Amino acid sequence: MDGIREKIAAGLERAFASHGFAEPNVDTLREAAGVSLRTLYKYTPSRADMVKAALEHRHQRYMARVMDGLPDDPGEARALLMDRIGTWMQTEAAHGCLFHAAVAADPGNASVRDLLERHKKDVAERAAAAAGLAGQEVAMLVILEGLTQSWPLHGDQAVAAAKRLASAFASSNP
Template structure:
């Protein structure tokens, strides 16, 4: 339980301060444990980033799944509305996974966790839409909202819902 709580605190800190600004001293303070305990569970800053991304992935999928009552377009519309809430409250600067990848482009461990997150998200969209043939297109819309959120805000979600409705007709 302590390991998961540390990961959740790391996620919050990276989300607030970014990857470059988050020193190990800041991460240790935010994690609420001693430096020794932090390093016991996460021996490097990259391990801390991976833990934060994995924590965020689990939390994000749970948020998307909340109250989905009907598959197809209603589920996709609901997912985009949940994404809007997520962006407003948890990711106003954009996708943390993509920020991690940009900050550590040569780190295979970080690339692997980001790729796994994106792969599972794409599968989820295909399942919820009941259109595996459109999973990639829906994923691109989702990623477009995440990437353009800092500039377009709510308008990005509105457009994604309209386009997904056209796709799923």
């Protein structure tokens, strides 16, 4: 992603994460992106393109922060993965998953739903592989989604519970 696209995508991600998908008007989005209206529309010609750019940026940041550099040991990887998701929730997503929020804001938008599905598929595959649970991607995703959804209510208790669930699941699926 070139510099201007990156800047726009980062600003749009921040704006949608802060204000939701319905509230921010084009002026708010332009200001968040830090570019002129002409430049914003050059790189993201429609609101749908703005949402897509924000979600693509979010996906890249999430995968880098949560999935990159996990230990080779599956048990250590499972524990660190849950800790990283807890940290992500605390610092980036206290209101929940931005991908789910985008789909909820525009349920008929097939491209947004495709981005959600791709994001969750990538997360499940990388997490299951790191956790030594290849072939159990759906089960791993259920644990991760449970953590993501329960974190706003339970914080560190949700992280600890997700660790226990992932460990118990791994023990029962050698």
